[in-house]
Amino acid sequence: MAKISPLMIAPPVIFGLFAVAALVQLQDGSDDTLPSARQGQAAPPVVLTEFPGKTLFDDATLRDGEVKLVNYWASWCAPCRAEHPNLETLSEEGIPVYGINYKDKLDNAEAFLTDLGDPYKAIGRDEQGRMALDWGLYGVPETYVIDGEGTIILRFAGPITQRVIESTIRPALEKAAGN
Structure with a gap:
């Protein structure tokens, strides 16, 4: 009969412990959204460069009495491409959507909007990502x-999906309208 070495048992045991730990993390019931230190605070200053041929927005725009969305996006971002039709739908419903093109090449950003449409009421560029730091952008x-x-x-x-619109965005828009 072959003798079982402790070195043969260790890898499956370690893997099993990691699997159990992962399951516990997935089932802990906690909120899986990323925290935002800015939530409930005034939006940081808007410091953008012009997006040629588009209307630029500024601080006064964010404080104009109108509820709105501000969307950071980039042409190189696949999830941005996936969410884009949903932003267009929200814009068509009359919800003002303001765009911030993040660390992107202008030609690529223009092609993105030409190909997919432009849901933005106004747009600016954060070429170096400095404004994004102030806003606490994760990506x-x-x-x-x-x-x-x-x-x-x-x-x-x-990315903003239809489920996110119904479960998260619309309730936040209603809350914003009530403030």
Whole structure:
């Protein structure tokens, strides 16, 4: 009969422990959204460069009394491409969507909008990502719901899907409208 070495048992045992730990993490019931230090605070200053041929927005726009979305995006971002039709739908419903093109080449960004459409009421470029740092951006896409006073009601990291619109974005828009 072959003798079983402890070295043969160790890898499956270690793997099993990791699997159990992963299951516990997945089932802990905690909120899986990324935290936002900016939520409930005034939106940081808008410092953007012009997107040629498009209307630029500024701080006053965020505080114009109108509830709005601010969406960080880039042409090189596959999830941005996936969420784009949903942003167009929200825009067509009359929800103002403001775009911030993040660390992108202008030619690529223009081609993105030409190919997929332009849902943005106004747009600017954050070429170096400096404004994104002030906003606490984790990556693109990210979308912020801003109330009429310029307060961040919600920060959503990731692509906006139909489910996210119904479960997260619309309730935040309603909350923003009530502020």
